[in-house]
Amino acid sequence: ALWYGGVMGAILGLAGFTSYQMVAHAHWTAVNQELQSIAGTLHDSLEAKLTQPGQIEASVQDILPNLCLGDHPCTHSSERHILNAFGQSGYYIRLLTHQGKIVATAGDIPMNYLPDLRHQPKQILQDKQGIRYQRYTLALKNVSGQPWGWMEIGRSLQEFDDHLAILRWIIWGGFPVAILLVGAASWFLAGLAMQPIVNSYEKMQQFTADAAHEIRTPLASIQAVIESTFDTPLSEREFRELFTAIARQNQRLVRLTEDLLLISRLERHPRKSVEHPSVCLNDLLTDVVEGLLVLDMARSIRLSTNLPNQPIYVKGEPNQLAQIFTNLLTNALQYTPENGQVSVLLNRTFDQAVIDIQDTGIGIDSREQERIFDRFYRVASDRSRCTGGVGLGLAIAREIVTSHRGSIQVSSTPGQGSIFAVRLPVVEVNNGDG
Numbered sequence: 001a002l003w004y005g006g007v008m009g010a011i012l013g014l015a016g017f018t019s020y021q022m023v024a025h026a027h028w029t030a031v032n033q034e035l036q037s038i039a040g041t042l043h044d045s046l047e048a049k050l051t052q053p054g055q056i057e058a059s060v061q062d063i064l065p066n067l068c069l070g071d072h073p074c075t076h077s078s079e080r081h082i083l084n085a086f087g088q089s090g091y092y093i094r095l096l097t098h099q100g101k102i103v104a105t106a107g108d109i110p111m112n113y114l115p116d117l118r119h120q121p122k123q124i125l126q127d128k129q130g131i132r133y134q135r136y137t138l139a140l141k142n143v144s145g146q147p148w149g150w151m152e153i154g155r156s157l158q159e160f161d162d163h164l165a166i167l168r169w170i171i172w173g174g175f176p177v178a179i180l181l182v183g184a185a186s187w188f189l190a191g192l193a194m195q196p197i198v199n200s201y202e203k204m205q206q207f208t209a210d211a212a213h214e215i216r217t218p219l220a221s222i223q224a225v226i227e228s229t230f231d232t233p234l235s236e237r238e239f240r241e242l243f244t245a246i247a248r249q250n251q252r253l254v255r256l257t258e259d260l261l262l263i264s265r266l267e268r269h270p271r272k273s274v275e276h277p278s279v280c281l282n283d284l285l286t287d288v289v290e291g292l293l294v295l296d297m298a299r300s301i302r303l304s305t306n307l308p309n310q311p312i313y314v315k316g317e318p319n320q321l322a323q324i325f326t327n328l329l330t331n332a333l334q335y336t337p338e339n340g341q342v343s344v345l346l347n348r349t350f351d352q353a354v355i356d357i358q359d360t361g362i363g364i365d366s367r368e369q370e371r372i373f374d375r376f377y378r379v380a381s382d383r384s385r386c387t388g389g390v391g392l393g394l395a396i397a398r399e400i401v402t403s404h405r406g407s408i409q410v411s412s413t414p415g416q417g418s419i420f421a422v423r424l425p426v427v428e429v430n431n432g433d434g
């Protein structure tokens with residue numbers, strides 16, 4: 001946020017400075033051009049009227065009606081509008097002889113008027129009050145082309161300076177406000193930009209903690225079993241029992257490690273289903289169900305399949321696809337009491353294969369339904385732990401489905417059962433392929 005604020009502040013400062021310079025330059029050019037054009041017009045008009053060098057003819061008053069002759073202060077009532085002929089105010093004019101003697105003046109003469117500066121045709125002066133003037137000095141000729149003297153025309157820069165002073169105030173006053181706003185915005189935006197990183201960091205930390213916790217449990221069991229053999233002489237049967245317990249915990253560790261490896265593999269290569277072969281879902285589901293029937297023969301849960309005659313193909317990694325349904329069916333069987341029913345239904349919409357895994361089991365509370373797909377999440381840890389699951393089954397299933405451009409949804413009524421619906425994009429395969 002500090003860096004962002006600093007950089008934005010520097011850019012704003014530069015933009016403010018540049019804008020100021022541009023406005024000042026544009027304004028100055030306008031002021032200059034105006035004075036130049038008035039000086040040129042007046043110069044040409046005067047040269048057409050002047051005859052005697054250093055003398056003012058009466059006809060000059062036609063151009064400058066309020067001209068004050070000599071060097072005296074002029075108190076004419078309409079003095080301020082001296083250059084009305086040119087529609088301007090804030091101007092002054094002096095007509096001088098060659099020697100620098102003032103012949104006539106008009107307008108607001110600067111207070112401490114500086115002496116002869118004829119050798120500098122363009123100049124900026126400052127009077128006692130600090131008001132700046134811009135001045136032009138032009139040589140005058142009479143009608144017959146002989147040198148007459150000098151014309152000085154100047155303009156007060158007070159309006160110009162006031163304008164720029166206001167602009168400076170606005171910039172200096174606005175700058176801290178802008179910096180404050182930029183600071184607040186950068187703080188907010190930095191927070192917004194960091195949020196996904198913070199979230200994924202927290203998720204990673206949680207994942208590591210959960211994984212470590214899950215690994216520790218079987219390791220501690222194995223350790224306890226081994227330690228129990230240290231002091232007591234054991235019979236062969238007891239040894240067999242102990243090794244069976246160790247093997248069970250070891251099995252748990254192997255399963256967990258395999259799950260973790262699969263998750264990390266899926267994360268590293270998330271979307272490669274295009275390169276995969278076409279898999280016939282009818283065959284795949286039959287294989288998975290048969291495999292589970294062998295394992296689950298002892299239990300009295302009816303596991304049935306309802307597959308269409310027409311084969312339905314999807315693109316995917318066969319082992320990963322099988323893993324989705326193995327995980328879903330294992331859950332369905334685990335969370336369904338004796339005499340329950342688990343069914344596998346395969347259907348097809350226009351471009352999707354829909355696989356429903358239905359059970360008549362304990363169901364899932366609606367508040368839990370979104371969370372069960374989170375890694376290591378178990379609805380009731382204790383109950384689930386008895387089943388040997390660590391809460392990765394559904395997370396893996398969702399990960400695989402997503403990497404195959406599909407979706408997975410659950411609908412469930414506690415006490416009645418659940419339906420997990422998996423949707424995968426179908427591919428058309430000619431007979432003989434796949």
Ligand code: ADP
Nearest residue numbers: 331332335372378379384389390391392393394
């Ligand atoms: P586990 O390995 O613990 O089964 P899963 O990720 O597969 O982890 O499932 C997460 C949680 O979802 C489980 O603890 C369980 O409570 C709930 N669950 C999953 N499938 C079902 C189901 N068919 N019926 C009821 N509860 C289920």
